[in-house]
Amino acid sequence: MEVEKESCEKVNRFYLWLSCFITIMNKLHTMVIMLFKKVKKIGEDDPRRILHSFKVGLTLTLVCIFYYVTPLFDGFGSSAMWAVLTVAVVMEFTVGGTLCKGVNRTFATLLAGALGLGTHHIAILCGEKGEPILIGIFVFFFSSAATFSRFIPEVKKRYDYGVTIFILTFSLVAVSSYRVEDIIEFSHQRLSTIALGVALCISISIFIFPVWAGGDLHHLTSTNLDKLANFLHGMRDKYFGEDLVDRSYFQSYKSVLNSKATEEVLVNLAKWEPGHSGFGFWHPWKQYLVIGASIRHCACLMDSLATFITTLDKSAPLIGSNPRPKPDSEELYGKIRSACADMSSETAKALSDLANDIKARSAPATARLHVAAAEEAAERMKMALSNGAEGGIVHVATIGSLVGEITKSAKEIVGSVEELAQLAGFKSHEAVNRTMVKPLADGESQHTTITVNE
Amino acid sequence: MEVEKESCEKVNRFYLWLSCFITIMNKLHTMVIMLFKKVKKIGEDDPRRILHSFKVGLTLTLVCIFYYVTPLFDGFGSSAMWAVLTVAVVMEFTVGGTLCKGVNRTFATLLAGALGLGTHHIAILCGEKGEPILIGIFVFFFSSAATFSRFIPEVKKRYDYGVTIFILTFSLVAVSSYRVEDIIEFSHQRLSTIALGVALCISISIFIFPVWAGGDLHHLTSTNLDKLANFLHGMRDKYFGEDLVDRSYFQSYKSVLNSKATEEVLVNLAKWEPGHSGFGFWHPWKQYLVIGASIRHCACLMDSLATFITTLDKSAPLIGSNPRPKPDSEELYGKIRSACADMSSETAKALSDLANDIKARSAPATARLHVAAAEEAAERMKMALSNGAEGGIVHVATIGSLVGEITKSAKEIVGSVEELAQLAGFKSHEAVNRTMVKPLADGESQHTTITVNE
Numbered sequence: 013m014e015v016e017k018e019s020c021e022k023v024n025r026f027y028l029w030l031s032c033f034i035t036i037m038n039k040l041h042t043m044v045i046m047l048f049k050k051v052k053k054i055g056e057d058d059p060r061r062i063l064h065s066f067k068v069g070l071t072l073t074l075v076c077i078f079y080y081v082t083p084l085f086d087g088f089g090s091s092a093m094w095a096v097l098t099v100a101v102v103m104e105f106t107v108g109g110t111l112c113k114g115v116n117r118t119f120a121t122l123l124a125g126a127l128g129l130g131t132h133h134i135a136i137l138c139g140e141k142g143e144p145i146l147i148g149i150f151v152f153f154f155s156s157a158a159t160f161s162r163f164i165p166e167v168k169k170r171y172d173y174g175v176t177i178f179i180l181t182f183s184l185v186a187v188s189s190y191r192v193e194d195i196i197e198f199s200h201q202r203l204s205t206i207a208l209g210v211a212l213c214i215s216i217s218i219f220i221f222p223v224w225a226g227g228d229l230h231h232l233t234s235t236n237l238d239k240l241a242n243f244l245h246g247m248r249d250k251y252f253g254e255d256l257v258d259r260s261y262f263q264s265y266k267s268v269l270n271s272k273a274t275e276e277v278l279v280n281l282a283k284w285e286p287g288h289s290g291f292g293f294w295h296p297w298k299q300y301l302v303i304g305a306s307i308r309h310c311a312c313l314m315d316s317l318a319t320f321i322t323t324l325d326k327s328a329p330l331i332g333s334n335p336r337p338k339p340d341s342e343e344l345y346g347k348i349r350s351a352c353a354d355m356s357s358e359t360a361k362a363l364s365d366l367a368n369d370i371k372a373r374s375a376p377a378t379a380r381l382h383v384a385a386a387e388e389a390a391e392r393m394k395m396a397l398s399n400g401a402e403g404g405i406v407h408v409a410t411i412g413s414l415v416g417e418i419t420k421s422a423k424e425i426v427g428s429v430e431e432l433a434q435l436a437g438f439k440s441h442e443a444v445n446r447t448m449v450k451p452l453a454d455g456e457s458q459h460t461t462i463t464v465n466e
Numbered sequence: 467m468e469v470e471k472e473s474c475e476k477v478n479r480f481y482l483w484l485s486c487f488i489t490i491m492n493k494l495h496t497m498v499i500m501l502f503k504k505v506k507k508i509g510e511d512d513p514r515r516i517l518h519s520f521k522v523g524l525t526l527t528l529v530c531i532f533y534y535v536t537p538l539f540d541g542f543g544s545s546a547m548w549a550v551l552t553v554a555v556v557m558e559f560t561v562g563g564t565l566c567k568g569v570n571r572t573f574a575t576l577l578a579g580a581l582g583l584g585t586h587h588i589a590i591l592c593g594e595k596g597e598p599i600l601i602g603i604f605v606f607f608f609s610s611a612a613t614f615s616r617f618i619p620e621v622k623k624r625y626d627y628g629v630t631i632f633i634l635t636f637s638l639v640a641v642s643s644y645r646v647e648d649i650i651e652f653s654h655q656r657l658s659t660i661a662l663g664v665a666l667c668i669s670i671s672i673f674i675f676p677v678w679a680g681g682d683l684h685h686l687t688s689t690n691l692d693k694l695a696n697f698l699h700g701m702r703d704k705y706f707g708e709d710l711v712d713r714s715y716f717q718s719y720k721s722v723l724n725s726k727a728t729e730e731v732l733v734n735l736a737k738w739e740p741g742h743s744g745f746g747f748w749h750p751w752k753q754y755l756v757i758g759a760s761i762r763h764c765a766c767l768m769d770s771l772a773t774f775i776t777t778l779d780k781s782a783p784l785i786g787s788n789p790r791p792k793p794d795s796e797e798l799y800g801k802i803r804s805a806c807a808d809m810s811s812e813t814a815k816a817l818s819d820l821a822n823d824i825k826a827r828s829a830p831a832t833a834r835l836h837v838a839a840a841e842e843a844a845e846r847m848k849m850a851l852s853n854g855a856e857g858g859i860v861h862v863a864t865i866g867s868l869v870g871e872i873t874k875s876a877k878e879i880v881g882s883v884e885e886l887a888q889l890a891g892f893k894s895h896e897a898v899n900r901t902m903v904k905p906l907a908d909g910e911s912q913h914t915t916i917t918v919n920e
Binding site for chain 1: 504505508509515516518519520522523524526527530534547550551554555557598601602605606607609610611613614617618630633634637638641642691694698701723724726727745746749750753754756757760761762763764766767768769770771773774775778798799802803805806809810812813816817820823824827828829830831833834837840841843844847851859860861862863864865866867868869870871872873875876877878879880881882883884885886887888889890892893894
């Protein structure tokens with residue numbers, strides 16, 4: 013009996029362990045599959061990423077030849093290590109990125125090396141004891157100044173990496189000079205291996221499946237225009253076409269809103285790139301930032317429109333659906349609606365024409381015509397409204413609607429801050445608040461309190 | 467005569483050179499003063515930048531002691547160089563940045579060192595000739611895979627620097643093993659000097675005037691809320707207070723629109739930071755992104771409102787100014803206006819209360835009351851409008867106004883793309899365009915052509 017119970021327990025325990033093990037293995041299996049899918053998607057989204065990975069592998073393997081081929085290794089000594097280091101750090105996804113880092117690294121090393129040697133020669137004059145002290149002072153002064161220069165926006169944008177390398181090399185050369193006998197040889201070897209690594213990176217970057225930041229920027233701008241056009245096409249076909257359920261196009265402009273950071277990075281990298289595939293070295297990359305700002309402004313307006321429509325869904329009769337407006341304003345209503353549809357459609361055409369023009373790199377011609385047609389429609393709407401005698405009220409009411417939307421979004425902010433307060437365990441000043449709440453002007457504090465407790 | 471002429475010419479040339487020299491010196495002088503002012507402003511804007519620069523200088527000077535103090539130098543050999551290198555690269559402005567880079571560097575070096583040694587031991591088995599080939603294959607494989615992993619968003623966010631260091635160290639150790647005799651000693655020395663450099667950086671970062679990314683993020687969120695509140699306060703005091711000239715508050719929300727990139731960087735760094743000044747290690751940093759998204763949505767609505775008001779200035783009677791609406795709608799007009807003023811004022815109070823709550827880290831209490839009061843006002847406006855019988859029309863007209871604004875912003879985009887086309891010398895397809903232009907539906911092509919030529 014006792015033995016049977018014990019073996020039963022053993023079996024149970026075994027099954028428990030087994031089920032645990034199976035659960036863990038299943039979870040691991042799911043995770044591996046998820047990771048695999050993610051990696052596959054990343055590769056499929058932009059196959060240039062896979063090529064870039066192989067390019068880095070290839071460059072590193074090539075640079076390793078330095079170590080293998082003995083005559084070359086003997087020429088450079090242990091400095092050959094710097095070539096490996098350079099390749100690992102300098103190779104970037106875009107040609108602009110590689111050029112920026114490579115040029116920065118080479119020139120910063122040159123400058124810092126020269127300054128370091130100068131420091132060494134001045135320090136020698138101070139004798140055995142003075143030398144380390146003077147070098148220390150120089151290192152402190154130069155590295156502090158260089159670090160501060162990184163806060164200057166112009167330096168930060170184009171030479172940030174160079175300044176880091178400057179600090180690094182200067183300290184290294186100035187300090188090594190105290191120990192290394194043949195400091196000139198040391199500096200020269202370092203510089204040549206770095207220059208060699210940079211040259212290799214830049215060549216591979218440019219000549220084997222190059223990825224141009226400029227091209228990406230150009231493409232991004234045209235894609236963003238297409239996204240805006242999609243929203244307006246959706247408005248025309250669905251919303252004003254009385255299909256009020258499908259709102260998938262409401263998402264299309266969202267990614268445009270936060271495109272500024274990507275654009276700025278690409279512009280900074282594109283400026284480093286030589287002329288390529290039709291873009292000259294002096295291509296006006298900065299203008300893309302101007303276009304980008306206008307595009308984001310437009311996306312902001314679309315966001316407001318989408319928010320307003322979503323609010324209407326919940327609180328008021330839908331445009332184009334029942335309940336219809338009163339019969340006496342039916343005609344006015346129809347006029348405004350048709351004008352809106354025309355505006356959306358013509359503006360959408362203008363934007364997608366622009367996107368195509370940018371893609372084809374041709375001067376825009378048709379876009380202005382479509383915008384003019386959209387303006388015609390806007391004028392028509394204004395006329396209809398002022399004939400309808402509601403002109404003045406409509407302007408105030410539009411402002412009112414927007415302020416109302418702002419109020420609603422403020423409520424959202426309150427909600428998310430409250431969630432933060434709860435998650436982070438912010439203290440609640442019950443007592444403090446009671447003295448802080450000012451009585452409401454219209455004496456509706458009762459109603460308000462109920463809202464709080466909702 | 468000849469001599470006089472010659473000397474006169476000489477004097478003239480001298481004056482020409484002198485004026486040239488003075489112009490250049492003046493320009494240089496202006497540039498130096500400009501630079502000095504800029505540097506002063508950068509320092510004044512955030513004095514922690516100056517402190518950070520001195521901290522970097524101090525850390526580098528400290529690490530140089532390794533080179534000076536002979537017993538320490540003898541212990542580490544030329545590997546002491548890696549400590550200098552580490553400090554120059556790892557020291558960042560925020561504690562989170564330094565921790566992120568330091569931890570990444572240490573663990574990536576450890577992992578890559580171990581893998582490199584493993585590779586070395588496997589490669590030895592293949593004999594003299596096979597060794598370099600096998601090492602080459604390993605380097606190619608690991609560096610390609612590691613480079614690809616940088617495209618996975620989660621890796622990119624937190625471990626990007628670590629992957630770079632992994633590639634660098636792995637290549638270096640695997641390849642050096644072919645040459646350096648005592649590879650274990652070499653790896654060990656490298657790892658200890660790097661760890662030492664990292665420890666020094668982290669200590670100085672944390673204990674001498676620390677700059678916390680988390681604190682900056684917290685501060686940024688509350689400042690952004692204040693900016694939104696300022697806009698609404700401006701609306702209340704100026705626009706609805708009939709001061710229609712001062713529009714300075716129209717700028718206050720602009721910087722909020724593009725705050726996403728900064729916020730994301732700060733969140734990623736804040737996650738690395740230990741508990742500090744009231745923020746625990748598990749502080750819900752992610753929630754700040756949620757709040758940030760709501761804040762940006764609100765700023766977007768403000769942008770639309772500001773755009774609409776600017777348009778009204780140019781094209782239609784100003785709200786609150788002459789010409790007033792027709793006498794029969796005067797009362798309705800006044801009601802809407804007062805409701806708008808109340809909404810602005812209450813929402814502004816809610817937002818600035820939230821900003822204060824975040825600053826004080828107390829749970830928001832009064833904000834909900836103010837939002838409720840603003841909602842009351844919105845309800846009042848809705849009632850007034852529906853009593854005024856224009857309800858239906860107003861909704862359509864608001865949508866119309868927004869679509870009209872989108873049209874206008876599209877015109878802006880067309881303008882900036884045209885400028886790009888001109889600057890970049892895009893080809894104009896006169897012929898192609900002629901076939902592409904579709905005839906306008908309402909037969910107003912004559913008028914439209916005139917608009918183009920404006």
